[in-house]
Amino acid sequence: MFTGSIVALITPMNKEGKICHSSLKKLIDYHVLSKTKAIVSIGTTGESATLSQEEHIKIVMLTLELANKRIPIIAGTGANATTEAISLTKRFENSGIAGCLTVTPYYNKPTQEGLYQHFKAISESTELPQILYNVPSRTGCDLLPSTISRLAEFKNIIGIKEATGDLSRINKIKKLVKNNFLLISGDDATALDFMQLGGHGVISVTANVAAKEMVEICSYALKGDFLQARIMNERLMPLHEALFIESNPIPIKWLAKEMGLIKNDTLRLPMTPILDSTRIQLKKALQNANIKNS
Structure with a gap:
């Protein structure tokens, strides 16, 4: 369940900024039908930073509940305070959650020892599988391979979502961890190259609107058929790139609305509505991708 195409799910909201249940159900059904391997609920793309903890859990x-055991759900449980991350993690014990995605503590800029102690404390507080999440461009800190190696010794720390975009990291990490430690890309544009170098899948933003295509690309790649995977991926590359012209999830929410997957592209401040220039580029990328969502 932790390999292949995993979607970093958007959080659909109504015009008042409240959660849109009907759109959330439609998204989940779409991913079940598309055979997406798992859903990450309330990660960066799910706007975790603008939700209260109560909303996050809800x-x-x-x-x-809406997935109803049809697809595994991975909960985003990261926080910049270790106690808060532990509190979130423990809230999902015995809930049916398949595992947790835990981002490095943002803003604090901890040392490598601080990062180690943070994730060690979370791991020791729960039996839920933990996937580390490294995205220095958003958090201001970088979880280095040597620290990942130390953390990989914990039984329930099973892998990492690497969103640095630095492909040289893969080999550095692989040399330091056991073969069953999962390496998951967090960058759609380099995900195929990541898998060709030994990665196991991607936690994808693009999959929100191109679920079947991302499943197929990952399937080909994990079978070693990189020729077919690359042909498909080249079609999606303009989309991978266009989805990050503005801060995620501004473009992906607008495109999901445009495609009829959600009712509104409502965002919470400080995220702002999409620019007209970005819409134009997204429409071109979507046309190039020739996505079929029927």
């Missing part, structure tokens, strides 16, 4: 539990 949406994850609602996603679990």
